[in-house]
Amino acid sequence: MQWEGQQTPTWNGEISNEAAKRDIATQLAARASDQQVIGIGSGSTSFLALLALADRVRSEGLNIRCVPTSLEIESYCTALGLPVTTLVNARPDWCFDGADEVDPHNNLIKGRGGAFVREQLVFAAAPERIILVDESKFVPTLGTNFGVPLAVVPEAANLVRHRLRDATGHEPVVRPAKGKDGGIIDEQGSLVMDLPIDGARSPADLEALLLTTPGISATGLFVGYDFEIIK
DSSP: OOOTTOOOOOOSSOOTTHHHHHHHHHHHHTTOOTTOEEEEOOSHHHHHHHHHHHHHHHHHOOOOEEEESSHHHHHHHHHTTOOBOOTTTOOOSEEEEOOSEEOTTSOEEOOTTSOHHHHHHHHHHOSSEEEEOOGGGBOSSTTSSOOEEEEEOGGGHHHHHHHHHHHHSOOOEEOBOSSSSSBOBOTTSOEEEEEOOOSSSOHHHHHHHHHTSTTEEEESEEOSOOOEEEO
16 A cells, blocks of 8 residues: 555666666566565665566555565555565565675675665575676676675774774775765664775685674675576
């Protein structure tokens, strides 16, 4: 059910490679079945997939529930009339999401939109996972285009900065917010920092280092998951 006067949502900004992403979105929406719980990822490709999924729900009368990975995606689901639930109440049958980088071993960097904590939770909960990417997201080594996003307890920013500089030779930086002073605070109240990486450590070793660094609650590294890629 939509709120009175609610309009179909639109993406905030230009969607790169939109024609290819719409093809991916159509493939994805065709997989939905009645009575399923579906984890809904973030990003422009996931947004287009959500629109295609909503079209199927309206045209075929499918009864599905959505587990969104961010407040933004939750608002899109509500605007489209799609029922929303949470991991407290339901486990996704499957989920879909985008990625910022994919290496040859199917390790991922996610989190440019700042929603990587909930994305990680939904990804871990779903038994079937689908990643929606175009060719621009494939890299020889993670860190080629982006650093690793970190969710950091705000009071621990300097501790994390110094610990990681000593351990990796690279210093994480606070991701600046747009339109306000200061850095980005995520939906869980953590400060978002980005750590440049150079491939000197394997993604698994880097993940282990990051998650044992006091003050870091989550990262945008997605390592060791089984998933299908649609491109």
